Amino acid sequence: MTNPHPSGESSIPVLTLFVTGNAPRSQRARANLSTMLERMGRGEVQAYEIDLLKQPDQGLSHSVFATPSLLKTDDDGEVSVLYGDLSDGDRLRRFLSDLEAT
Amino acid sequence: MSESDTKLSKRQTGIAGLDHATGGGLPSGQATLVLGQAAAGKTVLALQVLARAIERGEGGVFVTFEESPAQVQRDAASFRWGEQLLASDRWQLIDARPRFGSEAAGEFDIEGLLSIVGAAIGRTDASWIVFDGIDQLLQYQPDGHAAIDQVRRIDAHCEQHGWTVLLTGKATRDSLAPAHLEGIEFLLSATLVASAHMINQQLHRSLRIAKYRGSSHVADAMPMIIDDDGIQLPYHEAPSDGPALATGERLSTGIERLDKLLGGGIYRGSSLLVSGRPGTAKSTLAASFAAAAARRGERTLYVSFDEVEEPYVRNLASVGIDLGGPIKEGLIRFQNQSAYALRVTEHFLNLHRLLKDFDPQCLVIDPVSALLKASAGEEASMAIEHMIDVIRRRGITTVLTSLSGELDPEGEATQGQVSTIADSWIVLDYNVRAGERNRSLSIVKSRGSAHSNQQRELILSDQGIDLADVYEHGSEVLMGTARATREREDAAAARRRAREREQRRMDLEQRLEQTEREQRRLAAELQLEEEEFSETDRLERVHQERIKQRREPERDTPSAQEGKHEEPQS
Numbered sequence: 001m002t003n004p005h006p007s008g009e010s011s012i013p014v015l016t017l018f019v020t021g022n023a024p025r026s027q028r029a030r031a032n033l034s035t036m037l038e039r040m041g042r043g044e045v046q047a048y049e050i051d052l053l054k055q056p057d058q059g060l061s062h063s064v065f066a067t068p069s070l071l072k073t074d075d076d077g078e079v080s081v082l083y084g085d086l087s088d089g090d091r092l093r094r095f096l097s098d099l100e101a102t
Numbered sequence: 103m104s105e106s107d108t109k110l111s112k113r114q115t116g117i118a119g120l121d122h123a124t125g126g127g128l129p130s131g132q133a134t135l136v137l138g139q140a141a142a143g144k145t146v147l148a149l150q151v152l153a154r155a156i157e158r159g160e161g162g163v164f165v166t167f168e169e170s171p172a173q174v175q176r177d178a179a180s181f182r183w184g185e186q187l188l189a190s191d192r193w194q195l196i197d198a199r200p201r202f203g204s205e206a207a208g209e210f211d212i213e214g215l216l217s218i219v220g221a222a223i224g225r226t227d228a229s230w231i232v233f234d235g236i237d238q239l240l241q242y243q244p245d246g247h248a249a250i251d252q253v254r255r256i257d258a259h260c261e262q263h264g265w266t267v268l269l270t271g272k273a274t275r276d277s278l279a280p281a282h283l284e285g286i287e288f289l290l291s292a293t294l295v296a297s298a299h300m301i302n303q304q305l306h307r308s309l310r311i312a313k314y315r316g317s318s319h320v321a322d323a324m325p326m327i328i329d330d331d332g333i334q335l336p337y338h339e340a341p342s343d344g345p346a347l348a349t350g351e352r353l354s355t356g357i358e359r360l361d362k363l364l365g366g367g368i369y370r371g372s373s374l375l376v377s378g379r380p381g382t383a384k385s386t387l388a389a390s391f392a393a394a395a396a397r398r399g400e401r402t403l404y405v406s407f408d409e410v411e412e413p414y415v416r417n418l419a420s421v422g423i424d425l426g427g428p429i430k431e432g433l434i435r436f437q438n439q440s441a442y443a444l445r446v447t448e449h450f451l452n453l454h455r456l457l458k459d460f461d462p463q464c465l466v467i468d469p470v471s472a473l474l475k476a477s478a479g480e481e482a483s484m485a486i487e488h489m490i491d492v493i494r495r496r497g498i499t500t501v502l503t504s505l506s507g508e509l510d511p512e513g514e515a516t517q518g519q520v521s522t523i524a525d526s527w528i529v530l531d532y533n534v535r536a537g538e539r540n541r542s543l544s545i546v547k548s549r550g551s552a553h554s555n556q557q558r559e560l561i562l563s564d565q566g567i568d569l570a571d572v573y574e575h576g577s578e579v580l581m582g583t584a585r586a587t588r589e590r591e592d593a594a595a596a597r598r599r600a601r602e603r604e605q606r607r608m609d610l611e612q613r614l615e616q617t618e619r620e621q622r623r624l625a626a627e628l629q630l631e632e633e634e635f636s637e638t639d640r641l642e643r644v645h646q647e648r649i650k651q652r653r654e655p656e657r658d659t660p661s662a663q664e665g666k667h668e669e670p671q672s
Contacts, residue, residue, distance in 0.1 A: 020213035028208070052214035056221040059214050065198045066239060067214035070207075081201045083242050084208030091207035 013098060015047035016071040018064045025085040029068035032086035042099050070095065110316045113229065113266050116154020117147070119335025123311060123320035129291050133257045133267040137279065137287060138296030143307060143328050144270040145169065145177055147296065148232040150332040151268060152193060153183040161226035162193040163219055168235030168272075171197045181332045194222045198239065206242040212252045215239075216259050223265065230266055237271040237280035249283055257290055291315040296326070304445050306481065309335060325447045325481060336451045337488045353464075353499050355387070356394030356423075359569040363558070364548055368526055371497040372549070373490060375470075375520055377504040378530030383541055383560060383567065384503040385409060387530070388466045389418050389425055390567055391501045396428030400463040403456055404436045407472035411436045422566035435460050441472035446485040449473055454492060465493060470502040470520055490523050525549040530560065533581050540582035543569060559585065 017033060019026035030049075037045050052059045052067055059065055062079075070082045072095065082095045114127035121127050128134045138144045152162040166174050174195060178184035187193070198215065219231060233256070240249040253269070260267050269290070271280040279286045287293050293313040299306050308323040324335045352367035355374075361367040368374050374391075376384045385408070392402040404425075406414070414436075415426045428434040437456060444452065457465070467473075474482045493500050504520060521527055527546040532539045541560040559570040559581040570585070580588050 018214060020211055020217065023211050023213060025209060025211050032208075052217045056214075056218040059218040060196065063197060063199070063201065065215040065218060066200075066210040066212065066242070068210060069214075079201070081204045083200075083204060083206040084210045084244070087208035088206075088244075091205055095205070095207070 012045075013075065014073045015045065016062070016073070017047040017049050018059065018062070018067050018069045018071065019049060019051055020067040021051060021053045023067070026068045028085040028087060029070070032089075032092065033070065036086070036089065036092050036096060037099070040093070040096060040100055045099060072096075074098075112317070114154075115151045116157070117150060117333055117335070119324065119326075119338035120309070120333075123324060123335065123338045124314060125318060128266070128268075129314075129317075130266050131261060131264040132291050133253075133260045133265075133269050134292040134294065135286065135290045136268055136270040136294045136296065137273050137312075138270075139273050139298070142273075142296035142298045143309075143326065143333055144272075144296055145174070145234055146181070146328055147294075147309075147333050148234055148268050148270055149174070149178050149187070150181070150183065152230055152232060153178070153181075153187040153332075155230045156187055156190045156192055157183070160192070160229035161223075162230045162232070163196065163222045163226060163228045164193060164232045164234065165196045165198045165215070165219060166234045167198050167200070167238040170199065171195050174234075180330075182330050183332060192226055193228065194226050196222060200239055200242060204242065206244055209243060209245060209248045212239075212255055216256070220263070230268065232268045232270070234268075234270050235272065236269050237283055240283060241280075246284060250286060250289065253283065253286055253289055287312060292317075297323070306445065306447075309333075325484070327445075327448055327451050329448065329451070334451060336447055336454060337484065353398075354391075354394045355501075356390035356392075357387070357567045357569065359558075360543070360567075363545060363569070364526065368499065368548075369550065370499050371494065372525035373493065373500040373502060373523070374526040374528065375502050375504060375524035376528045376530060377506050377521070379506055379532070382530035382532060383562060384505075384530055385414070385468050386418065386421060386423065386562065386567060387528075388468050388501045388503050389414075389423050392434055392464065392466055393423050393425060393428065395464040395499075396425075396431070396433040400433070401460060402428075402434045402464040402466060403460050403462040404434055404466045404468070405453065405456070406436065406438050406466075406468045407441045408468065410438055420564065421562050422564050435462070446473050446482045450485040450489055453489060457492065457496060457498070462498060465498045465500040466503075467500070468503045469505045471504040471506075486520055487523060490520075521546075535581065535584050538582045538584070540585075542581060 015033075017029060019029065033047060034043075037043055047070070050058045050062075052064075062071060064071060064081065066083050068083075068085055070086060070092075072080050072082075074080075080095070082092065086092045111130040112124065112126040112128065113130040114121050115124075136144050136147060148164070152164055155162050164174065169177070175188055178187050196218065222228070223231065236253070236256075240252055243249040243252065256267065256269065259265065271283060271286065273280065273295075287295075291313075292311070292315065295310045295312045297308055297310070299308075307326040307328060309326045310323040311319045311321065320338060324338050327334045327336060349370050351370040352361070352365070353370055354361050354367045355364070376387055378384050385406075388404075392404055395402045411429075415429065418425055425434055425436070429436055435456075439449070439452070441449075453467075470486065473486060490500075502520060502524060526548040529544050529546050531542050531544075533542050534540075541562070542557050543560045544557040561568045561570055570581075
């Protein structure tokens with residue numbers, strides 16, 4: 001899967017949020033992510049969302065099996081994952097640190 | 103709810119021992135937990151279940167959370183069933199390893215996984231689904247309860263969608279359950295525990311059915327083997343043959359006089375234990391049995407732990423037993439094994455395979471005590487008991503030899519249970535006397551036969567084995583030169599006694615003859631005397647008459663009348 005850069009800036013990583021429908025944890029993750037991006041001054045960043053109930057094959061190709069999971073793809077193709085509903089704000093902030101508004 | 107809704111249905115695993123021990127397999131449409139420490143055989147078990155399903159034309163999904171797909175494929179390739187599994191497109195291998203360096207920021211669900219697997223099941227028409235190393239994913243749950251919940255969720259999903267799942271998880275040092283999954287071992291309907299322990303520097307594997315709700319099952323730890331055929335529970339495979347029919351047929355031991363002592367030989371399908379110290383001709387006796395079977399045209403499997411085929415066959419030829427010929431004809435298969443090379447359970451499995459493959463009527467295990475040596479404790483006795491059971495069911499006539507200690511020729515301590523299980527038991531020994539070692543044979547027991555309890559001398563010559571009647575002298579049993587000497591002495595004494603008797607007989611006959619002669623002589627004398635007496639009597643009467651006539655001349659008697667007429671002329 002190609003990861004087009006939404007803002008056209010080469011330094012911004014791409015975020016993909018894997019969810020399963022409207023499961024409570026998936027909903028919490030969506031909310032927690034947008035709150036954190038807002039707080040970091042990057043409210044304009046939108047995470048791609050993949051619903052594994054609808055697109056199970058996307059889970060296979062990204063090797064993501066737990067939901068919710070936040071996938072971050074760097075410019076150089078390096079991928080990192082943060083599992084869970086993103087309720088641990090410190091960890092989420094650390095995970096997103098390279099999006100921090102300067 | 104009707105009974106068919108509530109009735110537990112089972113799905114076969116294709117592992118014969120496990121299917122037998124569970125009475126048909128693991129719960130269908132449910133999840134079964136397989137726990138065990140690292141390298142206990144969990145992944146192999148799961149792969150094998152899948153491989154067997156593929157062989158039956160079914161499909162499968164294997165989700166790996168710990169090993170790489172390449173590693174899983176290498177695992178499978180190391181078994182005989184691996185090739186077919188790897189070549190098949192009826193199963194899907196899903197790499198669900200958590201990414202390296204992943205973190206968790208809160209609790210997560212497993213619905214995504216179930217959705218992905220559901221898609222794969224649709225593609226492969228899977229009958230078995232494996233989640234291998236599920237604990238590797240669940241450890242990212244910040245909370246143990248959440249992890250346990252996921253397992254519950256998987257189980258519920260199985261029931262709902264009719265999935266039959268194997269969940270494997272690594273046991274920790276102190277607990278059966280993986281870390282973060284405390285209590286998981288009793289959560290699902292069925293739990294298997296694989297273990298591997300070192301006992302006397304040997305790896306002992308076992309599989310235990312820790313829980314199986316609603317089903318009877320073998321509860322003991324079942325000895326388990328992992329070899330080229332994968333996992334096997336040799337003692338729990340369903341017996342392939344029914345109980346052997348007892349026949350009255352007797353088979354020769356190859357030693358005519360021993361057959362006589364045993365009441366005509368050993369029963370077909372029975373087992374004979376031959377025990378004795380080193381060099382008491384146990385192997386020779388066993389070989390004689392094998393050679394006799396070959397002469398009947400029957401096949402014998404000869405499992406030897408001590409002997410190497412070539413020198414053994416040559417040595418036997420020197421005592422007139424030909425194994426070389428029957429080996430060439432394929433009537434005897436000589437199988438040399440090293441006792442220490444395998445664990446006793448593996449020996450049992452090997453033997454079982456050989457029996458299936460060669461299908462012999464007769465079997466020799468020489469010596470069976472090597473198996474006891476190969477493995478410590480109960481496992482050996484268990485193996486031998488199962489072995490004898492298998493042999494009996496197949497109706498194979500068996501000679502087991504057993505080495506006993508120098509001080510204890512009947513060596514019950516070293517025989518394990520063999521001596522009680524075997525139908526007949528012959529003890530070979532030496533008798534040392536007058537600078538000679540002579541081999542002896544005695545029958546300790548022989549089930550269903552009248553047998554001689556007398557010790558015999560066993561003689562090896564280039565004509566083979568023979569038995570000599572032992573020489574009983576008072577309470578002693580004499581053999582060898584002592585027997586020969588005693589026999590000679592006794593023979594001389596007997597000859598002497600015979601001569602004396604003859605002499606005495608002749609004496610008496612002589613006396614009898616003399617007496618008879620005397621009797622005849624006396625009888626003759628008596629007759630003579632009687633004749634003499636009667637003549638005297640007659641003359642006497644005549645004389646008396648004359649006197650009377652002279653005194654009464656006129657007496658009117660007829661004779662006197664005549665006389666009177668004549669008288670005047672005189």
